[in-house]
Amino acid sequence: MRRPIVVLMALVLMGSAHAAMTPAQASRFLAQATLGADYAEIQRTARTTPTLWLQDQFARPIGYHEPFLDDRLRQGLSVGSDERRYAWWQQVMEGPDPLRQRVALALSEIFVISDVQGDVGAQPIGAANYYDMLLRNAFGNYRTLLHDISLHPMMGAYLSHLRNDKSDPASGRYPDENYAREVMQLFSIGLFQLRSNGTLLRDGKGRPIPTYTNDQITEMAKIFTGLSFDGADRDFYRGQENWTAPMRMYEEHHEPGPKYLLRGKYVPAGQTGMQDVDAAIDNLFRHPNVGPFLSRRLIQRLVTSNPSPAYVARVAAAFANNGRGVRGDMKAVITAILLDPEARAWPTAGGITKGMLRESFLRRVHFARAFDAKNLAGTWPISDGGAPDDFGQRPLSSPTVFNFFLPDYQPTGIIADAGLVAPEFQIVTAVTAITSANALNSEIRGALNSDPNDALEVRLDLTDEMGLASDPLALVNRLDLLLMYGTMSNPMRGVLVHALEQLPDPQERVMTALQLISIAPEYAVLN
């Protein structure tokens, strides 16, 4: 287990992780490690190194979301899903912790709850608390993350193990299998056994080997019984709702008896319910699939849709051992992902398949952060009401627990023919290709919040760009560095400069430049 780490460290020392960056390198690094950076942030980051930047980010205070809602409650103001999104934008734009906010969003697309579901939609404070739990654990340990997810009442409501009762032979009732299934399929080990590099193990007939049987799901379902709200009245079924405290165990509703876990392990009869839960979480945490499974998913969110098996193996090795004998250290995983030679290799050397399509909604966030979107009050009242239709996504609004797109989605045609996956293409349709472009355009020309008469409307700050409007080439070059880390092709630059030269109005020049980049294929792909 130590060997890959040694190799990784050697590669890192040879590479750029310990060297100061060019502004272009800094821009690209921030495109992977944050939700977007403005010009000043790129210049600042260029004076540091990726390693130092990560160390600094890991040490920063956490930009929690729930306190904004708690403040509103104290002021007697309304708190709904819109206000939860205001809090999300507030911290994504202003928070002290851009890397943590980026990673938490990635985690929210792996450990999915969604306000599309009634309970989650009706409990914005609980949903913000869940998101804050992801923020808190983003740089912690995966074991704690999996534990906190499993016991959060929002997850309990979303995957129905809240108030999941023990079996009742008299009425023919069995424990609910929902969480038992998805915690294995989506949150920890996946459906099929993996090698440490994330590729599928196969049986003698070439078939993938399932990680669990349906009988093992019914056993795991017994583990997740007896959990309900931690309310003052301690009533399993009708108790007071508490959406911000972990669910508590009600022993009399927990399935008694021994229970089989995976890989030949079991929990004996007579343990407390919470001991059962801990044993099951340990059982999943120790499963050899977790490292490669989680590593591939996180690499896909931050760097590339199709990491090489060697890249997955290097990150999985960091998951297995952070270098100090600790398994599941998220800081080690994030460091391994972002400092890997495959992440840091400059795109021109990366061929024609590396990188990923930018998530539709994240183009919106990127523009907001790159151009310091703000209003006069320094708040971000952005409800994203149209985002699910316009972009096909919105944070914490996935249509199902399977996220907005599947990690193995293959658009048919040249991408599938090459044996590649491209998850983000699943939400690019003939409708969203246009509605997302129109939505970005209206933000470039107007405001990010939907009510144009709102005195608090949030607008992009294009002052610096207006200063370059008289020089189309200089304007395009600045935007190239800012949005495309200096990788714009000369043909694309030619199209933009030619168009801008024909527009006499400076404001029209700046807005058109942004609009064209926002729909350009070269911008759409973060490679």
Added chain:
Amino acid sequence: MTTRRRQGDVPRRDRRRFLGQASCAAVGTTALFNTILNLRMFNALAAPTDDYRALVCLFLSGGIDSYNVLVPLGDAEHQEYAAVRGDLALPQNVLLPITPATPDGKTYGLHPGLPELQALFAAGQLGLVANLGTLAEPTTLDAYRRGTANLPVGLFSHSDQQMAWQSGIPDQRSPIGWAGRMADVMDSGNCDPNIGMNISLSGNNIWQSGRMTSHYTISENGAVPLWDYRGTSPSAMVRTDAVDSLLALQYRHLFEKVFAAKMRGAIDAQVDFSNALASIPPLQTQFSNTSLSRKFRMIAMTIAAREALCMKRQTFFIDWGGWDMHDEVILNQSTMLPIVSHALSEFHAALVELGVSDAVTTFTASDFGRTLTSNGRGSDHAWGGNHIVMGPAIPGGDLYGSYPSLYAGNDLDTGRGRLIPTTSVDEYFAQLAVWFGVSTADLDVILPNIGRFWTPGSSTPPLLAGTALTAGRSA
């Protein structure tokens, strides 16, 4: 999506010529294989047909608890049902009775939220298929228990079973769907260069994804134009030129290439689609104000514009989710099933208004059925389930396949009332595909596993009323 013409693909109008050349040229093995298949299908379908046919897939994603959609009504069978379902059982006296044309000695009722479907069934406009599901081969409980059965990949998993239903190849993982494969070989009957045979109301999906063709996505409001594109102001003209130039650049990166093609296709198809829809008179049929009814309304309008769109064969896809009811099945179905009932009956009325009710078949699909046993007001992932078909592909007023016994521990029960299907999705899809125009001799191109369940070319249709699956059943 409008990747109808990817870079490197041959434009539609040249397809016939391309096929002719490719069959003689030295091409890669895979390409040659596909070309031969295509030629086979192409020849079978080459005879021009003036008729119009459409298939509409209503995918009830999440896995619908369909043993509460179609319920045994007779005293003994209902008691058996009530015993296994526990708190999920619907009372006998609320069920809406139906009388299948082919008697099987039992009586049935529909969920009380489906009066419109009950009426359509009585009028012979709607059929039902019992205990349908994904199979890799005819499967017995004994073979399942002993682990010797060849099973679908990812049985009981949402994402895998959605893929299995849509691909029509349950024992593999394939991003290509059976409507996509039909479009690969049949789309030449249609002639709009930007809009293909397959149209989705619910975005990207496997069912309509082919190797050479894909689907065009519209919203319940139709197609949306790119802001300011082809506007007449000087700055709009500059931007339009720039957009066209950007999308026409040669991209090396595969993702950039595909993104450019999707954006180009979306812009061009919107112009054609909006023009075609502007040419039709308004629909008189009233639709409910639900997202499902609005989607069916847009399908009816698209069918009304079939001549302007130059379509002979079309498929439509709606994914309407929310059926993963691990909790509150009774409550949630009582609000969601009436939405389905209204939408289907409104769609039927619109098709009658347009004079095409005998040319359009609508069918339901879903990830899987659910456990007969309760987890406490909810049910969990299972296997076989019951489905609804409206239209001529499967004659209405009858019950197809074989409705199983529901008692716990019956000879289909793999545990908790997870029933092994007695009719395969292959047989169901074969019935639909043959009606749509695929010749039975070539059916295995569209549904590669069909020979495991039915002998293509036999004189009996793939789906029969009042019968269960038998391996390789023929005349």
